[in-house]
Every structure is written in C-alpha cells, then in structure tokens.
Amino acid sequence: MAPPAAIEVLGDSDTTGITIPDPLAVPIRTNDILGRRRKTESRQWGTAAPCDTASFRLKSYAGKPKAKRWDHILTEEAKSRKGSSLKGAAKYLSKPGLISLGGGIPSSEYFPFEELSVKVPARGHFSEEETRKTGVTLTAGKHDLANGKSIFDISTAFNYGQGAGSAQLLRWLTEHTELVHDLQYEDWACTMNVGSTSGLEAAFRMFTRPGDMILSEIYTFAAAVDCATPLGLRVAGIPMDDEGPLPEAMDDILANWDTSARGARKPRLFYTVPTGQNPTGCTQPASRRKALYKVCQKHDIYIIEDEPYYFLQMQPYTGQNSPDVPPPASHEEFLKSLVPGYLSFDTDGRVMRLDSFSKVLSPGSRTGWVTASQQIVTAYAKAADLSTQNPSGMSQLVLFKLLDEHWGHGGYFDWLIHIRMSYTARRDSILAACEKHLPPDVVSWNPPMAGMFSWLKVDFTKHPDYPAESIEGIQDKIFLGNVDHGVLLMPGSWFYANAEDEHDTLFFRATYAAAPAEKIEEAIRRFGESIRKEFKL
Amino acid sequence: MAPPAAIEVLGDSDTTGITIPDPLAVPIRTNDILGRRRKTESRQWGTAAPCDTASFRLKSYAGKPKAKRWDHILTEEAKSRKGSSLKGAAKYLSKPGLISLGGGIPSSEYFPFEELSVKVPARGHFSEEETRKTGVTLTAGKHDLANGKSIFDISTAFNYGQGAGSAQLLRWLTEHTELVHDLQYEDWACTMNVGSTSGLEAAFRMFTRPGDMILSEIYTFAAAVDCATPLGLRVAGIPMDDEGPLPEAMDDILANWDTSARGARKPRLFYTVPTGQNPTGCTQPASRRKALYKVCQKHDIYIIEDEPYYFLQMQPYTGQNSPDVPPPASHEEFLKSLVPGYLSFDTDGRVMRLDSFSKVLSPGSRTGWVTASQQIVTAYAKAADLSTQNPSGMSQLVLFKLLDEHWGHGGYFDWLIHIRMSYTARRDSILAACEKHLPPDVVSWNPPMAGMFSWLKVDFTKHPDYPAESIEGIQDKIFLGNVDHGVLLMPGSWFYANAEDEHDTLFFRATYAAAPAEKIEEAIRRFGESIRKEFKL
CATH class of the missing domain: 3.90.1150.10 (Aspartate Aminotransferase, domain 1)
Structure with a gap:
C-alpha cells in the first residue's frame, strides 16, 4: 500500500525552491518547454507524495471538450475502488507543525544505498562503442532532494510511492506525450504502470466481465489472448488487409452481433496495436485509424491502443538497389514522419494508450505509462495503489536521471532517431535476405x-x-x-x-x-x- | 509477455564455466553453502531464461511429504492459466546451432546503459555516516555475463525476464528462505513478485471468488481490506488477544458458519500478519501459530502468511531502568531468536508466505517473493507472466550485486541485526515517551x-x-x-x-x-x- 505522504516527518518542507534542471538543452521547442514548465509545488517531490499531471502540461486545453464518462462500461470492480483508505489522513498532514506518527513508511536511514550511478551515452554518441569511450556517468545521491542537488534522490525513489508513479518522472512522461500527440480534449492525464502487459490486464479488469468478447485484429498479440482467456474473455478477430483491421468488417460484426450465436453480449472494447503490429508488422495509416475510430464511436466501443513499437517506425523502404532515405533532418521532421496516434484525434476520451520503454530503452525497467481521460486514469491509479503499486523506484530514478536531467526531450528524440535508423538497417537486411533466398x-x-x-x-x-x-x-x-x-x-x-x-x-x-x-x-x-x-x- | 529464451541468438552458450562468486565470506554455515551450491546450468543465467528453484536448494528434502493439492480451492481463473503460449517454442531452442527468429526480444545493443553502480555499506559498517566514508561501490557492466565477470549483467537484467524473476536473484532468495525456515515438505519453491501488495492481490484472485469471505485478524492491514473489497470479498474478523487471533474463536466461527446469515460460503482463506502485525504490533508466539495452523487443517483453510516485519523482531523489552539485552552474538543465535514462521511447521504445503524487502532494504525495489508448494508457485508465476511480469531488472541487478556478490547471506544477517538493534532503540524511545507522557x-x-x-x-x-x-x-x-x-x-x-x-x-x-x-x-x-x-x- 502506498501510505499517505508523511510530509512533516520526512522534512520535505526543507526542499522548497530547488532549481529545476534544464530538461531541454536542445533545439526542439526548447524555449517553449523551459518557459512553459510551470512553477510546481515542491511538496509533490516528497516521499509517496501525490501529484496532478494536469499541472505538468505545457499547453492550455481550455475550450477543448471534456472526455465522455465511461461509467456504463467500467466494471463494478473498477467503480467500487476507493483507493487506499488510510489516505484519508493525508488532508491533515498539511497542518503546519504537525508531527505524524501515521504512515508506516520506513526511514531512509535504513536504506543501504548511498549513491546510484548509470553510465549512459552522451547525446548524439549513442552506439555501444561510443558509450564505452565517451559515455557520461549520472549519479543520484541519497539526499539530493534535501541538499538541493536534484528534485529526485534515493531517499524518495527507494521509499514507498504512489500507484501513479513519482511526480518527477510523471512530469517528463506527460510532457513527452504532449510533444508527440496533439490531444483533443481537456481532461487527459497520464499514470504509470509496471509495463504494458500489466496495463492490459488492468484494462481488461476495468472494462470487461467474464464471458465478454473483445475485438482485435484477426492475428493479434498472443500474450493479449493469453492474458484475456483466464479472465473468461474471448476475442472476436477483425479481418485485416495491409493497412490493418477493416472498418467495414468491424462495423458489420458489431451491427449484426448475435448475442446467442456468439454466446456473449456485444463487445465494448477494441484492443489494437496500430503500429508495427505483433505479429503482422502492419501499421495502420492515419486514414484507417480514423475510420476505425468512427466505427468505435458508432457502436460506443472503448479503445485500448497498445503502442510499444510506435518509435520503431522506420524510414521508407526503397528496395535493394535504390539509395536510402536520409534520416529526419530535425525533430520536427521526425515527429511529422510518425503516423498520428489515436490520441491525436480522440475527441471523446475513448482511447487508453499504453506506452512502453521496452522496445526503445529497456524492457527490464518495467516502467510504462497510460494516457487516457482523467476518469480512467484515476480508476487505473487506484487499482495500481492496491496491487502493483508504483514501478520500481530504482527504475524510475534511472529513467529520470537519463531522460529529464541528462538527455532532455530533445536528446531522447535524438536517441529515437538513432533507434529508427538502426531498425531500418535491420529491416532492410532481412528483406534483402528474403529477396535473395x-x-x-x-x-x-x-x-x-x-x-x-x-x-x-x-x-x-x-x-x-x-x-x-x-x-x-x-x-x-x-x-x-x-x-x-x-x-x-x-x-x-x-x-x-x-x-x-x-x-x-x-x-x-x-x-x-x-x-x-x-x-x-x-x-x-x-x-x-x-x-x-x-x-x- | 516474457518471451521464450532466445539462447542461440544471445550468445548465452559462451558463458559456460563462469566462476560463481563466493556468496558467504562469513562465519555462518559458510562452508555448507559453498559446498552445497550445486553446479548449476549456465543457460539459466541467460536472457529471459527459465529456471527451477528446486535446483537451488541446499538440503535434500527426500523423504519429506509432498504438499497437498489445492485444486479444490484454486479458482477457475487460476486453473485455466496456461502461461504464455509462445513459450511452446522454448523446447526447440536447445537444438544445437539453431538460429531463432522467434522471440521479439530487443538486442541489448539498444539499451543505453553501459554500467550500473551502487554505493553501499561495507559489511559491518552500516550507518549512513560510515557508508559515506567506507562504502563500497558495486558495478555491473553491460556484458559481464559474456565476459565471464559475473553471472548477471545489464544485457540480461535490463531485457525481458520470466514472471518468476531471474535465476540469479531467485537462487539467493531460495537459499535465504532455506537458511531461515526449516521447511517440512518436499516440493516447496520460491517465485518473485513486484511486492507483497501485488502478491496479496494475486493470491485473492487465485483463491477466492466474488462474494467470498476471508478470515483475518479483527484489526487488520487496511490495504488488505481495500484490496479485497473491489474483488467482492468481505473479511470475517477473528477476535484477538495479546498473542494474536484466538484459535478457539476461529474454530467457533468456522464450525458454526451460517452461510445464509453470513451471505457467503464457508471461508477457504486465512490472511494473517503473524509478526509485528499492522496495526496491532502483535507477534504470534510459536504455540499460537501452531494452534491456528491446526484449526486451518481441521477446516481445510489455506493460509496467506504476510511477513514484511519478520526481520523487525526486536530485542526483549526490559523497561526503562534495566540494562539493554546485548545483541545476538552469532548468526545462529540471531536466527534462533526469531519466532518460527508458519513455513517451519507447514507439513501440508498449506501456506503461501509473502516476503518483502520493503521494511529492511527499500520499499522502492518493488521486489518481493513468495514461498509455497510447487503447484501454487507455478500458478502464481504463470499469472505473473501475463500481468506484472518480473520485478524490475534494474532492482534485481542492484539486489543481486548487494546480496549475492557483496554481502552474501552472512553479511545480510549482519545488516538485519543492525536493523533489529535500530528498531529496538526506536521502540524503547517511544515506550519511554508513552510512560512519561x-x-x-x-x-x-x-x-x-x-x-x-x-x-x-x-x-x-x-x-x-x-x-x-x-x-x-x-x-x-x-x-x-x-x-x-x-x-x-x-x-x-x-x-x-x-x-x-x-x-x-x-x-x-x-x-x-x-x-x-x-x-x-x-x-x-x-x-x-x-x-x-x-x-x-
């Protein structure tokens, strides 16, 4: 259980006024972010402190519509979640001078860790070879927060946390999400998970009940089916062409749903891997995504957009004997080259997007995140509070040091371009082998x-x-x-x-x-x- | 999903013959462990490689009874779990020379991490002050496994894993469990989880169905109730005295269970925190544990033993004006001072023990483990494979470096004695304040x-x-x-x-x-x- 933030006890109030490190020493939108990072409440950097990701957004969403409510689709289990009852104490903790003997949070005095360091690539020098030579060592100390050296440290990251994850990393993830997607409704939010497989299981438990069928590609991620089956779910496969599931076929399945023949009520959930789908490698173009979204609107279907391969979008394939397409010349060009996610045209808040570091940084971090409407994110985080809790604080601290304090958003985009070019070369090499053999x-x-x-x-x-x-x-x-x-x-x-x-x-x-x-x-x-x-x- | 071990591709076969580091440069049972660590299969150190914890045991359990089967208590969800279907490929991977294009495991070439270091206390110099001065820096390289420097490294720990966790850390956890508990049946095993809250939720989903009541202390861990409620569970509280729940009261509740008055079938699960219970601080003496176990046998109740505070057992309390009891003089004395866990007299395999590092090393590691009969451990690990997966590889690598390669079992016992003495002082100080004020x-x-x-x-x-x-x-x-x-x-x-x-x-x-x-x-x-x-x- 993530206990209430023991603010006073942990001396968090000493940390006001810490300088936020420059997250974007890079061309792309640098000044925008630097100017736009708001003055944030320092209390949220403390041990197990809650935060509100809306405060991390760079843009204003005033005037955008609010997401629809999903009470009619959420399960009783999801709706009955009240989160941790002991958090009822949290509201009293802000009283000045209060000493809390409330939360059962251990003192960081008893964490046998004084420093955590990772050696990582300098920006732009990303290969293993270069990293060995020019890599940079990032170090987190135990009390960097209290000492004013950083907003994140061992004493907080290695202690209990919120199910949503730490404010420190959530801020970066929220900004990243906003830089990549053009969100269309007001009350979107992000929350972390311990990886997308866990995210998917949590979503199934939030949106389905035993006996239900869900919609997915006719060939789909085997682990999604393996995860769904013990929950009493079956999958209705949607026929595909080269651009993904066929919207007409999906509409037809739903419009003519025969509850008794199917042995299940009409589906409420569409699970899809829109980009580089596993196993077909298929990437839905924007037009296909929009057409599928419309079918989901028509039949009031909620969408789980599972996007581990989103940043493994590669250069266009030119064939064996044509020159390669040069890499994106700027971050803008890179971002424009990406097929828009469902998030970028989701006006209803109908989409839960699952993002992952597994294919682009490290599967072992077991740190992913969810973007959805506030209602869904809150329900999700409450479930996490009483099951998985937060992703490993060790992972979160490593990722924060790398992504926020070292690379910044621009450096991460550089890394993603590096990965893109590497996978392009790998793909070209298997295609050459296929053509040859x-x-x-x-x-x-x-x-x-x-x-x-x-x-x-x-x-x-x-x-x-x-x-x-x-x-x-x-x-x-x-x-x-x-x-x-x-x-x-x-x-x-x-x-x-x-x-x-x-x-x-x-x-x-x-x-x-x-x-x-x-x-x-x-x-x-x-x-x-x-x-x-x-x-x- | 933890994909099948892509042995050939990842060059794991190069790593045979690595010298296993001395885990116990310490008095306690040192030679026993050193002599008893078996020659283990090097393949299990590879990326996402499965392992069998039975091979990590130090003692033989031949002649001990087998655990009972729990099919009559396990839910349909638990029984229908087949694990990851793609693991069907694993059996072919051992063919010599086979090249696998099977598992979707990224190449560690694309993990931007060259080294991971932690500065930790030297053995016996455990305070923060001493650690700053005499702390030791432990470093894991990216390819230590292939280079023969270690059996664990970044390229494996930061990749996908098995739901059970890595063989490297599981071996240490299995040995530790065996050093602490005198297990009474043959087919016990260990598996990791992402913390005991997740472990408890998984157990509820394995052993209960909506509408059930479970048994627990009349005052119980609030997060357990908060976790149970949305699953449609209610708790039947067992009256307590200073030694914990009353066996007679428990027997009475069960013998006179009135299904219609209770609105639930007779319980099958007893959830207990036997040591330093939250919130009562109560520790069940061995006699009480045995009496409760007998009641559970009589009514065929499965036991969840949640033991985060097991190593926060303190020195006897002597009052404000008597001299303190000196610390345990040896590891043997330390282990003897601990109240025996349910595991030490569980002849039926009726107990699932949840162990945690949260109170003794770091809650943020989000790495705990379960000890139970092989049937239950297998069901548990299969559920993990398709939900939480393994605990963070970053956490696992940090813990392995500290516990296996640096402190060893003896050094960890020293640390636990240090924690014991620190908590004894804290307890004595609150008791003095209570007596005074x-x-x-x-x-x-x-x-x-x-x-x-x-x-x-x-x-x-x-x-x-x-x-x-x-x-x-x-x-x-x-x-x-x-x-x-x-x-x-x-x-x-x-x-x-x-x-x-x-x-x-x-x-x-x-x-x-x-x-x-x-x-x-x-x-x-x-x-x-x-x-x-x-x-x-």
Whole structure:
C-alpha cells in the first residue's frame, strides 16, 4: 500500500525552491518547454507524495471538450475502488507543525544505498562503442532532494510511492506525450504502470466481465489472448488487409452481433496495436485509424491502443538497389514522419494508450505509462495503489536521471532517431535476405514500416498435401522442417485472435530485432531451403 | 509477455564455466553453502531464461511429504492459466546451432546503459555516516555475463525476464528462505513478485471468488481490506488477544458458519500478519501459530502468511531502568531468536508466505517473493507472466550485486541485526515517551516485540461522553483533538477487518519507524496533552 505522504516527518518542507534542471538543452521547442514548465509545488517531490499531471502540461486545453464518462462500461470492480483508505489522513498532514506518527513508511536511514550511478551515452554518441569511450556517468545521491542537488534522490525513489508513479518522472512522461500527440480534449492525464502487459490486464479488469468478447485484429498479440482467456474473455478477430483491421468488417460484426450465436453480449472494447503490429508488422495509416475510430464511436466501443513499437517506425523502404532515405533532418521532421496516434484525434476520451520503454530503452525497467481521460486514469491509479503499486523506484530514478536531467526531450528524440535508423538497417537486411533466398512463388511479404517483425505469407495451395491437409497441418510440417534445417520462425496460428475461427491464410513471423545481420541472412537462407524441400520445388 | 529464451541468438552458450562468486565470506554455515551450491546450468543465467528453484536448494528434502493439492480451492481463473503460449517454442531452442527468429526480444545493443553502480555499506559498517566514508561501490557492466565477470549483467537484467524473476536473484532468495525456515515438505519453491501488495492481490484472485469471505485478524492491514473489497470479498474478523487471533474463536466461527446469515460460503482463506502485525504490533508466539495452523487443517483453510516485519523482531523489552539485552552474538543465535514462521511447521504445503524487502532494504525495489508448494508457485508465476511480469531488472541487478556478490547471506544477517538493534532503540524511545507522557488510567499498551507500530488502547468508558457517544464517535473526537494539538495518530477503526461488526475496543496506532526520537517524544507529549484535555483529566 502506498501510505499517505508523511510530509512533516520526512522534512520535505526543507526542499522548497530547488532549481529545476534544464530538461531541454536542445533545439526542439526548447524555449517553449523551459518557459512553459510551470512553477510546481515542491511538496509533490516528497516521499509517496501525490501529484496532478494536469499541472505538468505545457499547453492550455481550455475550450477543448471534456472526455465522455465511461461509467456504463467500467466494471463494478473498477467503480467500487476507493483507493487506499488510510489516505484519508493525508488532508491533515498539511497542518503546519504537525508531527505524524501515521504512515508506516520506513526511514531512509535504513536504506543501504548511498549513491546510484548509470553510465549512459552522451547525446548524439549513442552506439555501444561510443558509450564505452565517451559515455557520461549520472549519479543520484541519497539526499539530493534535501541538499538541493536534484528534485529526485534515493531517499524518495527507494521509499514507498504512489500507484501513479513519482511526480518527477510523471512530469517528463506527460510532457513527452504532449510533444508527440496533439490531444483533443481537456481532461487527459497520464499514470504509470509496471509495463504494458500489466496495463492490459488492468484494462481488461476495468472494462470487461467474464464471458465478454473483445475485438482485435484477426492475428493479434498472443500474450493479449493469453492474458484475456483466464479472465473468461474471448476475442472476436477483425479481418485485416495491409493497412490493418477493416472498418467495414468491424462495423458489420458489431451491427449484426448475435448475442446467442456468439454466446456473449456485444463487445465494448477494441484492443489494437496500430503500429508495427505483433505479429503482422502492419501499421495502420492515419486514414484507417480514423475510420476505425468512427466505427468505435458508432457502436460506443472503448479503445485500448497498445503502442510499444510506435518509435520503431522506420524510414521508407526503397528496395535493394535504390539509395536510402536520409534520416529526419530535425525533430520536427521526425515527429511529422510518425503516423498520428489515436490520441491525436480522440475527441471523446475513448482511447487508453499504453506506452512502453521496452522496445526503445529497456524492457527490464518495467516502467510504462497510460494516457487516457482523467476518469480512467484515476480508476487505473487506484487499482495500481492496491496491487502493483508504483514501478520500481530504482527504475524510475534511472529513467529520470537519463531522460529529464541528462538527455532532455530533445536528446531522447535524438536517441529515437538513432533507434529508427538502426531498425531500418535491420529491416532492410532481412528483406534483402528474403529477396535473395525465398521462393517468390510460395513466400510473399510486405516491407514492414514499423516494429520488429517480418510477416511471411506462405501459399499453402502450392503445398503437395493441399487440400488433403489442413492449413494448420501444413504449417506444422513447415515449422518442424524449419527446425530440422536449423531455424525457428513463429507459426502464424500461434497468433490467432480466436482459434475457433476458420482461417484461410498461412504465415510465419520472423523477427529482425535480436540476431546480428549475418545470422539473419543465414536463418532466412535455411528457411528458404526448408520451404523448397517441403514444397518439393 | 516474457518471451521464450532466445539462447542461440544471445550468445548465452559462451558463458559456460563462469566462476560463481563466493556468496558467504562469513562465519555462518559458510562452508555448507559453498559446498552445497550445486553446479548449476549456465543457460539459466541467460536472457529471459527459465529456471527451477528446486535446483537451488541446499538440503535434500527426500523423504519429506509432498504438499497437498489445492485444486479444490484454486479458482477457475487460476486453473485455466496456461502461461504464455509462445513459450511452446522454448523446447526447440536447445537444438544445437539453431538460429531463432522467434522471440521479439530487443538486442541489448539498444539499451543505453553501459554500467550500473551502487554505493553501499561495507559489511559491518552500516550507518549512513560510515557508508559515506567506507562504502563500497558495486558495478555491473553491460556484458559481464559474456565476459565471464559475473553471472548477471545489464544485457540480461535490463531485457525481458520470466514472471518468476531471474535465476540469479531467485537462487539467493531460495537459499535465504532455506537458511531461515526449516521447511517440512518436499516440493516447496520460491517465485518473485513486484511486492507483497501485488502478491496479496494475486493470491485473492487465485483463491477466492466474488462474494467470498476471508478470515483475518479483527484489526487488520487496511490495504488488505481495500484490496479485497473491489474483488467482492468481505473479511470475517477473528477476535484477538495479546498473542494474536484466538484459535478457539476461529474454530467457533468456522464450525458454526451460517452461510445464509453470513451471505457467503464457508471461508477457504486465512490472511494473517503473524509478526509485528499492522496495526496491532502483535507477534504470534510459536504455540499460537501452531494452534491456528491446526484449526486451518481441521477446516481445510489455506493460509496467506504476510511477513514484511519478520526481520523487525526486536530485542526483549526490559523497561526503562534495566540494562539493554546485548545483541545476538552469532548468526545462529540471531536466527534462533526469531519466532518460527508458519513455513517451519507447514507439513501440508498449506501456506503461501509473502516476503518483502520493503521494511529492511527499500520499499522502492518493488521486489518481493513468495514461498509455497510447487503447484501454487507455478500458478502464481504463470499469472505473473501475463500481468506484472518480473520485478524490475534494474532492482534485481542492484539486489543481486548487494546480496549475492557483496554481502552474501552472512553479511545480510549482519545488516538485519543492525536493523533489529535500530528498531529496538526506536521502540524503547517511544515506550519511554508513552510512560512519561500518557495518563495510565486512560491509555495502556503492550511493548511491541516486532514491527513498526505501537498500539495504544484508550479506555473509552472514562470519556465524559460515554455511553451517550459511540466508540467511533469518541475516537473521532480524540483524533481531531490530536490534530489540533499537532500530532497525527491513526484511529483504530481504520483497521477494522469488517466495519459492519460491533467493536468494543478503541485504539490508536503510532509508528516509531519514521520520525527522529525527539520528534517522537514531542508527538507523544502532545498526544498525552490532547487525551488529558479530551478526558478532562
């Protein structure tokens, strides 16, 4: 339980007037942010202190509409959450001179940690090689807050926190969200989670009840299905084309929903990975996102936008023999190159966006965040208070030192461009291998624009056992043949949204994220060999 | 989702034969552990690699009984968990030479972290002052595993992991558990969680369904009730004496359970904080634990043993004018001084123990662990795989460096003795203040033997408004009077297991964990003044 902020006891009032470090020693909108960071209440930097992310926004949202209310979709569990009852004490803590013997918060005297340091890349010198040579060591001391050295330190980060996370990192996350998305309603807010898988589970528990069906891509993130199934949920898969789920198909499913045939009431939740989807690698263009959003408005569907790959959007694919497209020349150009998130046209507050550092900084930080309307964020944070609590304070402190005090927003954009170019090279290398080694009559693909995955379509009708053998049967033979040839690709059926549905396609998923280029080429060569053998080419 | 271990891709096979660092350069059982740490499979140190905690045990449990099965108590949700379906790929990954393009695990090349360091106390020099002067800096490099410098590093800890946590830290936790408890059945195991609050929520979801009642102390951890309520649970409070819940009362409640009067089926779960309970400060002696365990056996009740304060067991209280009891002279003596946990006489595998670093190292690590039978641990870890995943890898790496590579088990016991002596001094100081400042006719207490809390009983029958005013009414007057006098104590009613029950006692909880001694005395002085005024003494 995150206990009430023991302000007086912890000497937080000594910390007023700390200089906020320059978060943006960088071209992009620097002065805007520096000018716009408001004078914030120093009490919120204290141990387990609550904060209000609205106070971290850079722009005014006056005149924008308020988000709709979601009481009719939220579960009883979500609506009955009152948060931690002991926080009732918090309102008394502001009394001057009060000594609290209330909260069971340990004294930081008993944390055996005097300093925490990380060696990280200097801005613009991002490779491992450069980091070894020119990397910068960032150090957090135990009492930097009390000493005026920083607004975050070991004594606060390593103590209890709020389920929403620390004000220090939440401010940066809120600003980042605002720099990237053009939010369309007034009462949006951010709150942290211990990673998007936890975020998704929390969302399922907030928005569904056992027996429900949810909507998703017909091929979808396997862990989402694995997470949903024990909660008594099933997934209704929406047929896709190269641009993602088909809005007409989604509308048709919903308009003609047959409760008794489906064995479930009409869905209220659409789970989607709009960018570099796992497993298909598909990226929904803006027009598709808007069309899907309209269908959701028509049928009053709430949207979970899961975006771990958003910043793995790559350079346009020009083919093997054309020159590469040069990297974005500015942060503005970089941000403009990104497909707009659902957040950028969500006027209803109908979207919960899940953001993650897992694919761009470190999965092990187990620190992600949610952006949604205040009603939903509050419900979410109250659930976190009494389950996961805050993400690790050690992670939060490391991320704060790197992102706020060292790189700033601009430096982080530089890093994201570095990642973008690296993934572009990886994708180009797997595509080159595919073009070189795979039989084009049997295996085909679209160049992925984002993410970690090549989604290779296999024409099962050319298989010698077709049509006597099922698609899944042919798939399994290919899978085992691949392993015999020394390569492992993920079978498409492992990503079926609903294994009960009939499927008329056969895919394999190959990731280019992990292995070095020469291993990727060798792997694809083996896959080609395996396919040729299996199809007797 | 914790993806399958991409062994080949990540070059894990290079790491065979690493020398395991000496974990116990200390007297206690040193040679035992050094000799007993088995030759472990180096593959389990790899990225997101699974492990089997049974292989980390120091003793043989052959001949001990197997734990009972809990299928009849586990929920459908828990029983239907199959874990992550993509892990089906894992069995193929051991094929020599296989290249996996399977798991969507990012390359550590893209983690912008070259080194992580913490400055921590040298063994035996534990104060903040000493740490500043003689502290030791522990450093984890990015590729220490591949370089043979350590079995844990940034490239593995900062990547995805298993829901159970890393093998590296799990080994230490398993050994620690075994050193402290004398386990009585064969198939016990450990698994990590993101803290005990999350552990408790997971347990509720595994063992209860909406509408159930659970058993707990009549005054109980408020966050447990706050966590249970939105899940549709209610708590049946067991009357307590100075030694904890009364076994006869518990037996009586269960033997005479009236389903329709209670509006709930007979409970299957007993949630207890046996040591330094929050809020009462009560520590159940071994005899009471055994008696309660027997009642649980009789009625087939599963036990959640929540033990954050286990190592805040203090020295015996000798009163203000007697000499202090000297600290334990050896680790053996220290361990013998601890009340045995339920684990030490649990022959059925009926207990899930929740352990925490929050009160003894850092709440912000958000790294705790569970000890239970293999069936329960497996179900728990599968749930974690698809929700919280592993605790932060940053936290795990920091804890591993400190506990395994630096202090070892013996050094950690030294630290725990240091904490014990510090809390003993804090407790003695609040008791001295209570004896000095509180009117003995109205306020009484037992010296707490463990934990963070003084539980102050107020004789409400002496209040001028009694019996016209209710207990809770009198309590609220005192609470507000306290705030007026500049001191905040937690009202006992905030810890009612069940607010619907009639209560015939009035308490306030005061913590001595956070404030410095002189502030504690001043706070208790103000409380005494407030009580005298309220009771017109």
